[in-house]
Amino acid sequence: MPHAPWLAVRRPLPARRALPLKAVAFLIPVVLWCVVSYVPAVWHPQRLITDAGGSENFSTDQRLDAASFEEEQAKLTAAHQPLMTATKVNPIFLPAPHEVGRALYTAFTTPPARKGSPWLYERIEHSILILFEAFALACVIAVPLGLICGTFDFFSKLIEPFIDFMRYLPAPAFGALMIAIFSLNDQPKIAVIFIGLFFNMLLVTANTTRTLDPALLEAAQTLGASRKRLVFNVVVPGVLPMLYTDLRIALGFGWVYLTIAETIGEMSGITEFINQQGKFRNYPNVFTGIIVLGVLGFITDQFLGYMGTILFPWHSRRKKSTWLKTLTSRITVGRPHSGFESATPHAAVLQAEAVDARA
Amino acid sequence: MPVLELPDYRTQSPAVADRFAKLRERPVVLEATHLGKVFDGANGPIEALHDINFTVRRREFVTVIGASGCGKSTLVRILAGLDHQTSGDLLLDGKPITAPGPDRGMVFQGYTLFPWLTVRQNVMFGLRMKGESKHSAKNDADMWVDIVDLKAFADHYPHQLSGGMKQRVAIARALANQPRVLLMDEPFGALDAQTRSAMQTYLLQIWKNVDVTIVFITHDLDEAILLADRVLVLEPRPGRVAELIEVPVPRPRSAEQMLSPEFLATRRRLDDLIHPKTAVAVERPHVFRMTVVGDDVE
Ligand SMILES: Nc1ncnc2c1ncn2[C@@H]1O[C@H](COP(=O)(O)OP(=O)(O)OP(=O)(O)O)[C@@H](O)[C@H]1O
Ligand SMILES: [Mg+2]
Numbered sequence: 001m002p003h004a005p006w007l008a009v010r011r012p013l014p015a016r017r018a019l020p021l022k023a024v025a026f027l028i029p030v031v032l033w034c035v036v037s038y039v040p041a042v043w044h045p046q047r048l049i050t051d052a053g054g055s056e057n058f059s060t061d062q063r064l065d066a067a068s069f070e071e072e073q074a075k076l077t078a079a080h081q082p083l084m085t086a087t088k089v090n091p092i093f094l095p096a097p098h099e100v101g102r103a104l105y106t107a108f109t110t111p112p113a114r115k116g117s118p119w120l121y122e123r124i125e126h127s128i129l130i131l132f133e134a135f136a137l138a139c140v141i142a143v144p145l146g147l148i149c150g151t152f153d154f155f156s157k158l159i160e161p162f163i164d165f166m167r168y169l170p171a172p173a174f175g176a177l178m179i180a181i182f183s184l185n186d187q188p189k190i191a192v193i194f195i196g197l198f199f200n201m202l203l204v205t206a207n208t209t210r211t212l213d214p215a216l217l218e219a220a221q222t223l224g225a226s227r228k229r230l231v232f233n234v235v236v237p238g239v240l241p242m243l244y245t246d247l248r249i250a251l252g253f254g255w256v257y258l259t260i261a262e263t264i265g266e267m268s269g270i271t272e273f274i275n276q277q278g279k280f281r282n283y284p285n286v287f288t289g290i291i292v293l294g295v296l297g298f299i300t301d302q303f304l305g306y307m308g309t310i311l312f313p314w315h316s317r318r319k320k321s322t323w324l325k326t327l328t329s330r331i332t333v334g335r336p337h338s339g340f341e342s343a344t345p346h347a348a349v350l351q352a353e354a355v356d357a358r359a
Numbered sequence: 360m361p362v363l364e365l366p367d368y369r370t371q372s373p374a375v376a377d378r379f380a381k382l383r384e385r386p387v388v389l390e391a392t393h394l395g396k397v398f399d400g401a402n403g404p405i406e407a408l409h410d411i412n413f414t415v416r417r418r419e420f421v422t423v424i425g426a427s428g429c430g431k432s433t434l435v436r437i438l439a440g441l442d443h444q445t446s447g448d449l450l451l452d453g454k455p456i457t458a459p460g461p462d463r464g465m466v467f468q469g470y471t472l473f474p475w476l477t478v479r480q481n482v483m484f485g486l487r488m489k490g491e492s493k494h495s496a497k498n499d500a501d502m503w504v505d506i507v508d509l510k511a512f513a514d515h516y517p518h519q520l521s522g523g524m525k526q527r528v529a530i531a532r533a534l535a536n537q538p539r540v541l542l543m544d545e546p547f548g549a550l551d552a553q554t555r556s557a558m559q560t561y562l563l564q565i566w567k568n569v570d571v572t573i574v575f576i577t578h579d580l581d582e583a584i585l586l587a588d589r590v591l592v593l594e595p596r597p598g599r600v601a602e603l604i605e606v607p608v609p610r611p612r613s614a615e616q617m618l619s620p621e622f623l624a625t626r627r628r629l630d631d632l633i634h635p636k637t638a639v640a641v642e643r644p645h646v647f648r649m650t651v652v653g654d655d656v657e
Contacts, residue, residue, distance in 0.1 A: 218441050219471035223485035223536060224461030233484075237475045314474050314516040 037096035047086035054081025103284030127269035134193035142201035150209020171196035196257035241315035394447035406597035430598025464533030
């Protein structure tokens with residue numbers, strides 16, 4: 001296919017084209033940010049006064065919006081006073097990339113302002129630990145319960161209606177209650193994340209379990225599988241790859257609940273850092289905190305997505321790149337595949353065919 | 360147009376008659392008496408099967424044929440124990456069938472291989488359920504994978520196989536359990552004509568060498584005749600036995616026999632049973648003339 005179109009309906013692009021596009025996806029916002037920050041003609045709605053001139057209302061280093069600045073200049077001209085000089089700047093809440101870049105470095109290397117309060121990396125560790133504990137606890141309880149509900153209608157009817165009600169109660173609303181129960185430690189935070197994740201996780205697991213093709217269960221029965229074997233040898237392995245994806249998505253929500261949970265009781269972790277820096281109007285550091293959260297979430301998700309291709313080689317049909325193939329060939333017997341997140345089997349087949357055709 | 364002069368489908372050559380005489384002496388494996396099934400449909404009860412009677416003897420190959428919706432799948436699901444009859448009795452080796460079990464293997468029309476298991480592991484599944492050790496299950500499975508000619512694909516996952524290969528694995532998986540009866544519900548329905556023909560040859564070859572009784576559902580008349588000792592013809596609404604035909608075509612079978620007089624006679628009989636001429640009022644759909652090109656087509 002020498003001239004395959006770039007815009008073909010529902011046809012995945014080959015890796016040769018997809019990879020650069022993925023890079024561009026990150027490049028576009030960065031380039032936009034640079035343009036807004038470094039091209040004075042773009043936006044820059046404020047004026048930072050470098051010399052107040054004859055003005056009595058404003059002083060050096062003060063920021064004011066363009067209209068007020070022009071008004072003051074007009075007044076000064078009328079009064080035959082020396083004019084102000086100023087540079088065009090963006091509002092303080094939008095620092096330039098290089099400022100954020102510098103902050104990203106210094107935030108990690110600067111010791112905490114107050115003695116005894118944690119370094120940034122310690123805050124990150126703390127945040128991750130809280131999220132991990134809550135997520136693991138939710139998984140350990142919700143997944144088996146969900147599997148049971150999805151397998152046996154008895155438990156579905158017994159458990160799911162109440163859980164369905166509970167999941168509409170917003171987790172942050174439990175903050176005060178959790179502090180009362182667990183006092184001012186990490187526990188109320190873990191509890192709030194747990195509540196946020198648990199109920200949905202249980203219902204999603206049950207629903208995913210119910211999507212298993214009943215024909216597989218019937219086939220297993222005609223092969224002599226007992227009820228116990230049906231659960232452990234068919235239901236569990238059959239839904240595992242989909243459950244894995246569900247849990248990946250749940251972890252994504254976990255980061256959201258984390259930022260809420262960290263404001264409960266004693267503020268802590270990255271959220272406290274972001275809030276503190278916001279109060280000091282140190283916006284490069286605020287961006288640092290936000291970027292750290294984003295990078296952590298993105299990297300864990302990508303990693304888990306990649307792990308999925310190794311753990312469940314049968315689930316997807318897209319080919320792995322060659323160096324990954326060597327890495328995983330011991331586990332994925334035969335033709336290894338990747339792209340666990342592939343949208344539909346159909347799209348994946350097309351992709352596999354496209355790759356085959358090129359090879 | 361002169362119609363082919365065909366013998367009566369009931370006339371059997373001495374060799375064939377002898378075969379059927381011997382077959383009738385074999386022990387009965389499956390026995391259905393007054394079997395009936397009524398579903399509780401949304402608009403009242405639906406009688407899917409009505410007073411079905413038949414016996415299947417050991418190592419017999421019975422095909423079940425009938426129009427769509429005449430209860431073929433319902434019948435085979437009841438035989439498998441996946442569904443239950445609402446009246447009548449169903450015996451396997453003299454014992455009533457109540458639940459699915461490894462003595463009745465089943466091959467479905469859709470692909471029901473376990474996607475998380477390789478070909479070999481799929482074939483091992485039933486053996487492991489029986490409590491066979493991993494080692495001996497693996498040896499057995501390898502033998503069956505070899506029988507269906509998929510040795511080179513033993514470590515492949517189902518999604519890496521073609522439709523025909525998948526059904527071969529499904530057959531191996533069912534046979535590895537050494538069931539008394541192999542139930543097959545339109546197993547080749549989704550395959551193209553060529554693959555289908557190859558699979559029929561395969562199946563006959565396996566059946567010839569393995570001690571298994573086969574009940575095979577199809578809606579393809581040629582397939583029904585080519586494979587079967589006897590063809591069970593079902594009539595729709597409610598599903599009843601129209602006739603149980605002894606196929607007069609000698610064995611071993613091959614695709615060339617499809618033009619033999621016995622084959623054609625049987626085929627014509629099946630055709631009459633399934634598409635009764637009286638019922639079909641040949642109506643030509645009214646279509647506007649939209650072309651004059653090559654106007655001498657008729
Ligand atoms: N679970 C069910 N509930 C209600 N009616 C059913 C159910 N299963 C089958 N039926 C009805 O029973 C009749 C027989 O269905 P069945 O699937 O056995 O037909 P079939 O001969 O296998 O058809 P096909 O050749 O299309 O597979 C149909 O009229 C169908 O509507
Ligand atoms: Mg059917």
